[in-house]
Amino acid sequence: MNERTMTKVYLYTRFERFWHWFQALMVILLMITGFEVHGLYSLMGFETAVEVHNFVGLLWLGSFAFFAFWLVITGEWKQYIPTTRKLFDVALYYAWGIFHGQDHPVQKTPGAKHNPLQRLAYLGISAMLLPVQMITGLLYYLYNSLGNVSLAPIAFIHTLAGFLLVNFLIIHLYMTTTGHSLFSHIKGMITGWEEIHDTTKIEDWETKATKKA
Amino acid sequence: MGIHLKQKDRGSPAQTVQEKMAFSRTNDSYRPASFAFRWTAALAAVLVFGILAVTCPAATSVAAAAQEKEALGMQLAKQAVRADKHWTTVDHSKLTELNQNFTSGDQITQACLSCHTDAAMQFEETIHWTWEVPSEKPGIMNGKAGHAVNNFCISGNAMEDKGCLSCHAGWDGRDGLVNCLACHGEEKFPFKETFADLAAFEGDDDPDILEIVKELQSGIRTAVQNVTLPGRNNCGECHFKGGGGDGVKHGDLDTSLAKPNRMLDVHMAVDGADFTCTRCHTTVKHHIAGRLYTRPAAAERKSLIQDDMATKITCESCHSATPHKASTKMNDHTDKVACQSCHIPEFARVNPTKMWWDWTTAGKMKDGKPYEVKGEFGKPVYKSIKGDFIWAKNVVPQYSWYNGSFDNIGIKDKIDPQQIVAVSHPLGSPDDPNARIHPFKIHRGKQPYDKINKQLVAPLLSGPKGFWTTFDMDEAITIGNQTLDVPYSGEFDYVETTYAFPITHMVAPAGKSLDCIQCHTRDNSRLAGITGIYMPGRDKFAIVDTIGLIAVLGAIAGVTLHGLGRFFTRNGREE
Numbered sequence: 001m002n003e004r005t006m007t008k009v010y011l012y013t014r015f016e017r018f019w020h021w022f023q024a025l026m027v028i029l030l031m032i033t034g035f036e037v038h039g040l041y042s043l044m045g046f047e048t049a050v051e052v053h054n055f056v057g058l059l060w061l062g063s064f065a066f067f068a069f070w071l072v073i074t075g076e077w078k079q080y081i082p083t084t085r086k087l088f089d090v091a092l093y094y095a096w097g098i099f100h101g102q103d104h105p106v107q108k109t110p111g112a113k114h115n116p117l118q119r120l121a122y123l124g125i126s127a128m129l130l131p132v133q134m135i136t137g138l139l140y141y142l143y144n145s146l147g148n149v150s151l152a153p154i155a156f157i158h159t160l161a162g163f164l165l166v167n168f169l170i171i172h173l174y175m176t177t178t179g180h181s182l183f184s185h186i187k188g189m190i191t192g193w194e195e196i197h198d199t200t201k202i203e204d205w206e207t208k209a210t211k212k213a
Numbered sequence: 214m215g216i217h218l219k220q221k222d223r224g225s226p227a228q229t230v231q232e233k234m235a236f237s238r239t240n241d242s243y244r245p246a247s248f249a250f251r252w253t254a255a256l257a258a259v260l261v262f263g264i265l266a267v268t269c270p271a272a273t274s275v276a277a278a279a280q281e282k283e284a285l286g287m288q289l290a291k292q293a294v295r296a297d298k299h300w301t302t303v304d305h306s307k308l309t310e311l312n313q314n315f316t317s318g319d320q321i322t323q324a325c326l327s328c329h330t331d332a333a334m335q336f337e338e339t340i341h342w343t344w345e346v347p348s349e350k351p352g353i354m355n356g357k358a359g360h361a362v363n364n365f366c367i368s369g370n371a372m373e374d375k376g377c378l379s380c381h382a383g384w385d386g387r388d389g390l391v392n393c394l395a396c397h398g399e400e401k402f403p404f405k406e407t408f409a410d411l412a413a414f415e416g417d418d419d420p421d422i423l424e425i426v427k428e429l430q431s432g433i434r435t436a437v438q439n440v441t442l443p444g445r446n447n448c449g450e451c452h453f454k455g456g457g458g459d460g461v462k463h464g465d466l467d468t469s470l471a472k473p474n475r476m477l478d479v480h481m482a483v484d485g486a487d488f489t490c491t492r493c494h495t496t497v498k499h500h501i502a503g504r505l506y507t508r509p510a511a512a513e514r515k516s517l518i519q520d521d522m523a524t525k526i527t528c529e530s531c532h533s534a535t536p537h538k539a540s541t542k543m544n545d546h547t548d549k550v551a552c553q554s555c556h557i558p559e560f561a562r563v564n565p566t567k568m569w570w571d572w573t574t575a576g577k578m579k580d581g582k583p584y585e586v587k588g589e590f591g592k593p594v595y596k597s598i599k600g601d602f603i604w605a606k607n608v609v610p611q612y613s614w615y616n617g618s619f620d621n622i623g624i625k626d627k628i629d630p631q632q633i634v635a636v637s638h639p640l641g642s643p644d645d646p647n648a649r650i651h652p653f654k655i656h657r658g659k660q661p662y663d664k665i666n667k668q669l670v671a672p673l674l675s676g677p678k679g680f681w682t683t684f685d686m687d688e689a690i691t692i693g694n695q696t697l698d699v700p701y702s703g704e705f706d707y708v709e710t711t712y713a714f715p716i717t718h719m720v721a722p723a724g725k726s727l728d729c730i731q732c733h734t735r736d737n738s739r740l741a742g743i744t745g746i747y748m749p750g751r752d753k754f755a756i757v758d759t760i761g762l763i764a765v766l767g768a769i770a771g772v773t774l775h776g777l778g779r780f781f782t783r784n785g786r787e788e
Contacts, residue, residue, distance in 0.1 A: 037733075037749050037750055038749070038750070038753065039733070039734060039735040039749075039750040039751065039753065042730075045728075045729075045730065046728075046729040046730045046733050046734070046750055047728065047729045047730075050542060050729070050749075051542075094775075098779060099778050099779060099782040100782070143545075144545040144548065150747070151746070151747040151749075152747040152752075152754075155747050155749065155752070155754075156754050156757055159753070159754070159757050159758075159761070160757045160760060160761065162761075163757070163758075163760065163761025163762075163764050163765060164761075164764055166761075166764070166765050166768075167764040167765055167767070167768045170765065170768040170769055170772060171768050171771070171772060173772075174772035174775070174776065177776070178779075
């Protein structure tokens, strides 16, 4: 505990880092333009906001399909398999341990980049929130070609999910500061190499899922 | 070896067991480095390809739109009016029938009919002659000569109000023959006065008088021979001045449209398409296309592509249902929004139009005489014979759902005097596939009604027994209602009414059409009153925005508290 040696691990490949920042750019652009279209503020003008939102939205939808394809054929999707194991420990760590100098109960490794809480959060977001947002976004975009469909329920879900994504972004940004230093997580996502505390042994169960048969 | 080498190259001296362990796991079971590299490279290529695949159609459509110099609707419209030059094989000045000395209007018409045998017969069946059009309600006849009323001069009193007849296309009201030259004469000639002069000089053989008579008759002949298809001034003589003066009634029709520039009306502009009225108000057997009181101007929305014999009365006739450049959002609007809503940002842009007419104040005298007060724009704001007026320029229209039909309240309909009475109002709802959001001028005012029968009344205005002479409203109503065979209880009061006019002329150049934000905005949206649709930018669900606000503020509060906790506990580390 008191002996804190640091170690660097190569966590994020070039593609993963590219995808992360590319998606981040698209999502933030979509938020900025989306909430302008929602009428919350006037920034680039309604018309421009709509055009940018439509273009970026379609770009995201298309590129996300390729990301999903990448997840499947590389087996990286297994990083998102949810587990309840140590879930409570991790939650407890952020609620208590982090204020008391404890170590994170689950360290990042290339085979298991996400702790159990992250797995659950990212699975929920990638498998639920993002698809909902993309599908309702596509319906919103194609609304005029859909025949006699009301825009209201589509807008209801799309706007609600938009707010939830902002909620995610705020927490996500905050969580990047919870590494061993304020910026170590962000640095990791930029360079691929992340400094972590050299502590716990990686448990077998964490890697088993991603191991090839 | 790519990743392998890199990791070794970049590995810090502090490389530890763990990294090596992670390393070796990568190596032996997870993914061999060279394998991983190849996949990453391949996937990156696929991704780039994918992005290109997604963006290319968008890019090509953008490029196509840039190449497409003109929107489809513009190309079609230009084709529709391409063969605009009218030609004829008849020179009317060479016709013997027209080279005579006319002494009456009826003579002129007989000369016309000697060749155009069926013209008067056709014309006498149209509303321009009868001033009547059957209502959908049984026993009710709309039209100035029928049961329809408005909140201007109220009623034509079955054409008994002779003051209205100056606009009737006959030589003597409905009694004489059709006056062909009212619509087909290029020259505005004072026939009535000239014929009166000729009658006065009849039999006089003073050489000077004979010279004058010769000149007068030559003037008549020139005017008679100068026949044409109806021009803007022919129609405008009555339609620009509806309601008793320039721009009183419509708001989008006044004398500024006689010679408009492009800023006022792209279609009629002398420096634009130079349309006459009949370019759109196409005509079959003298029946001129256009709305007739409650009846729509066109039964169907059809472009000339779908039906090359269709009327050209709608925008869609020439511009199609997708008039804008390909794949622009504006084309998606045409199923709900009328072209006029965006392309006529304001009406009465040159001349003012009347917005309010209060009959309650009519009849005041100054020194025992009727008087007039002029206000802004040099227009009367009070007239003893008519009451108080409000005029306005550059008026922002009011918008409602409109399927082309109107409903109106005539002299025989019951009203609720506690409410503002909509004497004429558009029909349509968001569920009606034929309805669009359309701009309107709403003319408001106060007009007399029968307190006991709860009906609007039709005071007679002009003539020796009319209100404009007697200033006795009760008597004017008594006589006026008799002309229409409608009983009057003898007790009247005034009720506030509205009268709607669809705004469809004064189409501004494309650059002057409305921005999205005029309607797609939370505050002061032009379409604030439009229900039944969800409009991005204008609308929100209170619950979504509330949950959203809680989610966002909650997250900010949560992370702030958590962060402060970490700051004050220094992450639990003791220095």
